[in-house]
Amino acid sequence: MGTYLDHAATTPLRPSVVALMTQSLLTQGNASSVHSFGQRARQVVEQAREDIAASLTADRNEVIFTSGGTEADNLAIQGLYSSRNRGDEFKRPIVISAATEHHAVLEPIEWLVANRGAQVHLLQTDINGHISLTELEQFLAQNAAEVALISLMWVNNETGVIQDIPAISRLAERFDVPVHSDAVAALGHMPVDFAASGLAAMSITGHKIGGPVGQGALLVSRKTKLDPIFHGGGHERGMRPGTLDPAGSSALALAVKSAVADLPAEVGAWLELNRRVVEGVASAVPEAILVAGELEVVSERVPNIVDFIFPGCSGDSLLFLLDACGVAVSNGSACTAGVTSASHVLLAMGYSQRDASSCVRVSLGHTSTESDIDAFLQYLPEAYERAKAAGFTS
Ligand SMILES: Cc1ncc(COP(=O)(O)O)c(C=O)c1O
Known part of the structure; x- marks a missing residue:
């Protein structure tokens, strides 16, 4: 699946x-x-x-x-x-x-x-x-x-x-x-x-x-x-x-x-998964940047969204390569006719055009499990190397 x-x-x-x-x-x-x-x-x-x-x-x-x-x-x-x-x-x-x-x-x-x-x-x-x-x-x-x-x-x-x-x-x-x-x-x-x-x-x-x-x-x-x-x-x-x-x-x-009633339990579960993603990415791709990473999770950042910049590669390429391994993530940018466009959100936050084109968002929900995160982390290093080698299209 x-x-x-x-x-x-x-x-x-x-x-x-x-x-x-x-x-x-x-x-x-x-x-x-x-x-x-x-x-x-x-x-x-x-x-x-x-x-x-x-x-x-x-x-x-x-x-x-x-x-x-x-x-x-x-x-x-x-x-x-x-x-x-x-x-x-x-x-x-x-x-x-x-x-x-x-x-x-x-x-x-x-x-x-x-x-x-x-x-x-x-x-x-x-x-x-x-x-x-x-x-x-x-x-x-x-x-x-x-x-x-x-x-x-x-x-x-x-x-x-x-x-x-x-x-x-x-x-x-x-x-x-x-x-x-x-x-x-x-x-x-x-x-x-x-x-x-x-x-x-x-x-x-x-x-x-x-x-x-x-x-x-x-x-x-x-x-x-x-x-x-x-x-x-x-x-x-x-x-x-x-x-x-x-x-x-x-x-x-x-x-x-249901979402409101389940929130207290979900927050605890997402927090664990969030840590697993953040620690796993830091060890697999040490140069990755966690967006708004200095903010406290739960009080300043919701626990179900983790956004990274993977320097030197197009977020679109990374997304397609991960998808080929069966892992669906997202990036903020719209891909128009094969040309990478930058995330307007990251640009507005002050990131460079390059960084804003290199983001990938991992987002969790009510069906997320540890094995989802492990699959992402398993394929990430090779996908990142290949995405870097492919370079940018814009
Ligand atoms: C922050 C935000 N606002 C609005 C929308 C649009 O909602 P809908 O898809 O129900 O039209 C979305 C969906 O992507 C969203 O993420």
């Missing part, structure tokens, strides 16, 4: 989720219909909403179902931008974010710049991927009246670095600016408490936690106003129209519940 160490891209469905979803697919009736079929379908959706809210310390009305993290990010960014500028056209054109964000955040912002008069202010990060609260405070002190929103991810999906989201929310609140966070890589890998976070909006997705692809949610705090980006019905408090999906919502809810 091979060795799967790319859980941050997507992780296998939990068997309990498959069982529930299969059963829920037979739910008959449109959840918006008033007859009893409709009411039963609605009950399934509302129970799912309640379960997600309870797992994330939110109110049930704060859970807006979406088709995943990308839609949740788009809805948060475009919806907040629109509502913050409603009535006084583009009086608040500034969107604050960081260059280390996922494309699901960066591209909606770019779209607002190209089409809705937005101005983007990207915060610098240090070599560990942390923004500076002082820089943010100084910027807000001078520009808060013109800021529509801040969007900063809770955990970076390439490096696993945790951003201090509650501190960012507290700071932004002083300036009356709403904060959205993409918590896709955080959920199930560190404690996520929506109420305590102080966030206006938070994106989650199912397929990173053992739920189905195509099921996610945007949590929107009760005091936050957010315009819809789709139009066509009053579903989801008017923020996200479309027929409700009982099977998908209940599957997402079970994945969220």
Whole structure:
């Protein structure tokens, strides 16, 4: 079957989720219909909403179902931008974010710049991927009246670095600016408490936690106003129209519940595996650099993501060579027409173009075992030598 160490891209469905979803697919009736079929379908959706809210310390009305993290990010960014500028056209054109964000955040912002008069202010990060609260405070002190929103991810999906989201929310609140966070890589890998976070909006997705692809949610705090980006019905408090999906919502809810319940045990297991990877790589390839390696695992970096730079080789080559040995890992870069491109995240953290093209991410999930790590470590030295010999294509 091979060795799967790319859980941050997507992780296998939990068997309990498959069982529930299969059963829920037979739910008959449109959840918006008033007859009893409709009411039963609605009950399934509302129970799912309640379960997600309870797992994330939110109110049930704060859970807006979406088709995943990308839609949740788009809805948060475009919806907040629109509502913050409603009535006084583009009086608040500034969107604050960081260059280390996922494309699901960066591209909606770019779209607002190209089409809705937005101005983007990207915060610098240090070599560990942390923004500076002082820089943010100084910027807000001078520009808060013109800021529509801040969007900063809770955990970076390439490096696993945790951003201090509650501190960012507290700071932004002083300036009356709403904060959205993409918590896709955080959920199930560190404690996520929506109420305590102080966030206006938070994106989650199912397929990173053992739920189905195509099921996610945007949590929107009760005091936050957010315009819809789709139009066509009053579903989801008017923020996200479309027929409700009982099977998908209940599957997402079970994945969220299970991921949150399993977190304490998983953290312990991932920590062990994380150590095994880090120590094994240090001994097999001593020149490898552990990205954000000075940060404390668990409190500053999630334990399920380990990102390395393997100097002198293309991350793409290493990935393909490991794949040929049956080991699936990932790198942050997109490979376009055989030309290696660098990870935009590592570039934003201050790494050179070369280093940012030489990264490989190992990511763990609920099915990971010691033998997965051992298979990776077994093939790594030879794959690295061959990848170095192949050189770079750009
Ligand atoms: C941090 C982050 N945000 C958003 C997404 C997009 O989520 P989805 O695949 O559910 O659209 C991903 C998935 O790769 C991600 O890692």
